[in-house]
Amino acid sequence: MTTLPPEAEPVPVAQPSAHQRVVAAFDRIAAAGRPEIWITLRAREEVLLDAKAVDERVRAGEHLPLAGTVLAVKDLVDVAGTPTTAGCPGFSRVPATSATVVSRLTAAGTVVLGKTNLDQFASGLTGTRSPYGPVASALGPDRVAGGSSSGSAVAVALGIADLALGTDTGGSGRVPAALNAVVGLKPTLGLVPKTGVVPAAPSFDCVSVFARSLALGQRALAVMTGPDGVDPAVRVWPADVRLSAGPRPRVAIPDEAGLAPLGAAARQAFHVAVRALEAAGASIEAVDVSTLLDAGKLLYGSALVAERHASAGEFLAGHPEGADPTVSGIVAAAGRHLAHELAEVQGRVAELRARSREVLAGHDALLLPTVTDHPAITEALADPVGVSSRLGRYSSFVNVLDFAAVTAPVAPGDQRPFGVTIATRAFEDQIGFDLAAVLTGEQEREPYPVEGIDVVVFGAHLRGQPLHGCLDCARFTGPVRTAERYRMVRLEAEPPQPGVLPGETALDGERWRFSPGAFGRFAGGLPEPLVLGRVELEDGSTVLAVLAGHGVTGEPLDRYDSWRGYLRFVSTADRRSPG
Numbered sequence: 001m002t003t004l005p006p007e008a009e010p011v012p013v014a015q016p017s018a019h020q021r022v023v024a025a026f027d028r029i030a031a032a033g034r035p036e037i038w039i040t041l042r043a044r045e046e047v048l049l050d051a052k053a054v055d056e057r058v059r060a061g062e063h064l065p066l067a068g069t070v071l072a073v074k075d076l077v078d079v080a081g082t083p084t085t086a087g088c089p090g091f092s093r094v095p096a097t098s099a100t101v102v103s104r105l106t107a108a109g110t111v112v113l114g115k116t117n118l119d120q121f122a123s124g125l126t127g128t129r130s131p132y133g134p135v136a137s138a139l140g141p142d143r144v145a146g147g148s149s150s151g152s153a154v155a156v157a158l159g160i161a162d163l164a165l166g167t168d169t170g171g172s173g174r175v176p177a178a179l180n181a182v183v184g185l186k187p188t189l190g191l192v193p194k195t196g197v198v199p200a201a202p203s204f205d206c207v208s209v210f211a212r213s214l215a216l217g218q219r220a221l222a223v224m225t226g227p228d229g230v231d232p233a234v235r236v237w238p239a240d241v242r243l244s245a246g247p248r249p250r251v252a253i254p255d256e257a258g259l260a261p262l263g264a265a266a267r268q269a270f271h272v273a274v275r276a277l278e279a280a281g282a283s284i285e286a287v288d289v290s291t292l293l294d295a296g297k298l299l300y301g302s303a304l305v306a307e308r309h310a311s312a313g314e315f316l317a318g319h320p321e322g323a324d325p326t327v328s329g330i331v332a333a334a335g336r337h338l339a340h341e342l343a344e345v346q347g348r349v350a351e352l353r354a355r356s357r358e359v360l361a362g363h364d365a366l367l368l369p370t371v372t373d374h375p376a377i378t379e380a381l382a383d384p385v386g387v388s389s390r391l392g393r394y395s396s397f398v399n400v401l402d403f404a405a406v407t408a409p410v411a412p413g414d415q416r417p418f419g420v421t422i423a424t425r426a427f428e429d430q431i432g433f434d435l436a437a438v439l440t441g442e443q444e445r446e447p448y449p450v451e452g453i454d455v456v457v458f459g460a461h462l463r464g465q466p467l468h469g470c471l472d473c474a475r476f477t478g479p480v481r482t483a484e485r486y487r488m489v490r491l492e493a494e495p496p497q498p499g500v501l502p503g504e505t506a507l508d509g510e511r512w513r514f515s516p517g518a519f520g521r522f523a524g525g526l527p528e529p530l531v532l533g534r535v536e537l538e539d540g541s542t543v544l545a546v547l548a549g550h551g552v553t554g555e556p557l558d559r560y561d562s563w564r565g566y567l568r569f570v571s572t573a574d575r576r577s578p579g
Helices: 018-032 044-059 100-107 150-157 175-179 214-224 264-279 290-301 303-318 325-334 339-359 377-382 384-391 429-440 516-524 563-576
Strands: 038-041 070-074 111-116 140-144 163-168 183-186 206-211 250-254 283-287 365-369 403-408 420-425 453-457 475-481 486-490 498-502 508-514 530-536 542-548
Touching: 018 044, 018 070, 018 111, 044 111, 070 100, 070 150, 100 111, 100 163, 100 214, 111 150, 140 377, 150 163, 150 175, 150 206, 163 214, 175 183, 175 403, 183 214, 183 429, 206 214, 214 429, 264 283, 264 365, 264 420, 264 429, 290 303, 290 339, 303 325, 303 339, 325 384, 365 429, 377 384, 403 429, 420 429, 453 516, 486 563, 498 542, 508 516
Parallel strands: 070 111, 070 163, 250 283, 250 365, 453 542
Antiparallel strands: 038 111, 163 206, 183 206, 183 403, 365 420, 403 420, 453 508, 475 508, 486 498, 530 542
8 A cells, every 4th residue: 555755744732731631622512512521420520630640640751542532432332430321311321430442541551531322222324313412413504423432422522531431332432423423433343342341242342432533543443452350342463464455455445336325525525535545556346245245234134133122122121211312212123033033043143254254355355435514413313213323324234254454544534424444354344454454644653453463574575575475464664774793695596695703794675564363374484595583673672674684695785774775786786788
């Protein structure tokens, strides 16, 4: 993929202190005049005390990756000492401990502002099914914010919060992101623990992140990820996870039939994103997505919805006061499904997951519209089920089919309510983030997951060189220069390549990160006389690198500090030679 040139990268700015950021957040809350965003807003003095503790930790030298940021939390996720209502006043309870994700984020330096409004019990995609009032989009006071994580997305869009937690079962972390022009990250199911999160449909629930930038959202997601020893549904990264799709990712998009429901504005925005990815080096191919869309219909149109009754049915039956009528109707109907119906549809899901793999065969990701249009609040109130179903057309299948997804505006700073979604196979979240970075204009450096094995290459494995294909699943993390302790010789090999030996020269190379499985394949495939060993970099650190084995000889290249430099010399000499 094409990345930003150095001159296009954002200039670093001083990070505000936690105290300064909290003061600015409360000023924005007052200026916005949007009380419906919040169900519980913490007292300013209480939040400032948390900020003071963060600033003291920073001054003491502690590294806090989220210091200087503030967080809004969907009121489905526990924050110790703050009520959790799930959008239903009668359900309110005050947890003694925070959800795992909140504890991890605050430990990393963010400060919680409060709990945000949502579609009751996370049932809906409009943000209007709440006794605390419908939430309007940050892009238009008469338009829906999207749900169910409505308040969280708007808090980020208005600049009140840097980060916000949502949940996502059928699109609740993506639809509000699109309708408020912010970034929404929905990780692979099970990577983030759900301990302390009120369930909606546990088999398909996950915690999601809204952020003002992709880089910040990814940093928060990395903090949240990993087993907590409590949630039994947590999954771990496979050893051979891909960290990159290579320089020319293959991206599928819906064919014309798949795009038919789009309004004119949504279609135009989608094609802006397609052209941007093509310009960055991606190859685009239209595919039939009807199998995927059929899977999405099962989430609410089959016995799968019985999970919603298991989560909230007993409570709503015994406490009808304060219940949204649409939500209570959906949950009550969900309780009428029979066990054999659920077993049958689970078999259907397994079949559709297999067919979805065929749809995406030969592709690295699927680029989708997120929504067809931007409905008015009045329309959503008049037809709550129909509008919600329409908004979920391109999002409801993602968790059913076990995909990861990220939603982003179609261009840097774009304020159209039609952000696109990039879906990838489970555990290939980073490939989606890389593609989204093209649209947001950001250059990502840390992969998700962060863990991996770094290797420095110097010769034929470099980008643009004959053996670079061996690194297709690895991730480029930057150029490096060694200490003045090495030299190169030209090996008798095909294709031509150098061997790195002890010497007195600093050499230029590239650093690549592998998953454990990919590293094993790379190491096992190194041709003789190349071996892996450690080199010292100019900063004094050491890292694995591709070197020449002991006793190897070859044409000395002592005057060169890089293989590319040598190749340029040879090319120039060939052009100058007579004949």
